[in-house]
Amino acid sequence: MDKNETMDRKTRILDAAEQVFGNSGFDGASLRQIVQAARVNLATVYYYFESKEHLLEEVFKRRLGPVKEEQLASLRQVERRGLKGMAAVEKILEAMLFPALRLTASADLKRSIPTKLIGRVVADPNPRFQELIRSQHDEVRHAFIAALQRRLPKCSIADLAWRMELVWGALAFLMCNPDRVKRAADGEGHSVGARMALAQMTAFFSTGLCAPAAKRNPPAR
Amino acid sequence: MDKNETMDRKTRILDAAEQVFGNSGFDGASLRQIVQAARVNLATVYYYFESKEHLLEEVFKRRLGPVKEEQLASLRQVERRGLKGMAAVEKILEAMLFPALRLTASADLKRSIPTKLIGRVVADPNPRFQELIRSQHDEVRHAFIAALQRRLPKCSIADLAWRMELVWGALAFLMCNPDRVKRAADGEGHSVGARMALAQMTAFFSTGLCAPAAKRNPPAR
DNA sequence: GTCTATAAGGAGATAGAC
């Protein structure tokens, strides 16, 4: 798990890049910082990855890929149990949130938060990064919206899409900087793990998902 | 409203910086891009602002300051009307969300989105930026949580703080990149304004805020 | 207040030895 010499250079570069990109952002990070942390030569990055941008993509997919698989697998498991109504909605939300929250709460080596980079990329309006997000996230989005729609037939697809977009927004916000959550935590400043965040989000959002439709033309204020 | 020669240089720099910082981020933006867009000399930036970092702070506060004032003023107005229950919760949420959403939906000059920069700063875990957010946001947070607490006495402060953190997360996510919202829009790809986003968020979150408390120790999965 | 010129350094990327 630690970055000793026994790990191959490619993995060391990916680990270091994840940390440096997460802390400093794509433009704020330099390859020289990354190769120093990975204890490899600058040219090694260009041997394994063809550019700084490709390196970022590899780091990103390496983290998000397994999350995506776990979300979809958990969703399939919920479907098999044949739950109905509110209980199903809660379990579907958990299937989506937990894999991401567990990763957010797990600080590798105490100082690196694996999801910081994901949160940053989500917040970047650069079309290049938006496409990267989209390529990883579209399948998950469609699967979860479809699953929810079957349990909430009275809620239109458009309303569900809106609401899930808001849920993903809140999740991305937590992934950027888990400290914000710890501050809210339990009101006494105690540290908080993925399970606490999961319970809070599930209670809040599952009830909201069952809310009546938004008015099409809200009255002027 | 447009950046012609009649505006003073300081304002032109702030306008240009907002756009360039929003599109490229703090590190991705260069002062040379900004001075070119503002049609001023590079040294002018250092005359009016002492560094790139101070320029960012000024841009940030110029935008967020008025939003904060409007949120607090709207909240006071809701308080004076003496609403109770769910209706009060909805109006409090609207008082918080609308000033930010209106700004998000208003694309100055078609290509600049004033809130892009705010969203970026929120997503940046750099302590320097987190402190900037905190300095502007703390007063608003406390005021709104207190107002909600009076209407939702059964909801603990800790739960309310969690839920509002999630609402702010979702809001920040929209501010980063309003295109994401337009895609969800009305299911037919129609463009969407601040009122639509307001109606969707209010319906979703006001119901969620009235949800029962999250379980302290959720069962293992 | 506004300008030119420049200091001083860091960036991504590559050529070519080993």
Place this chain on the structure above:
DNA sequence: GTCTATCTCCTTATAGAC
């Protein structure tokens, strides 16, 4: 595969003339 050395360009920031 890994290294050194370097190319080329761009960055923030400042000194000092006008």
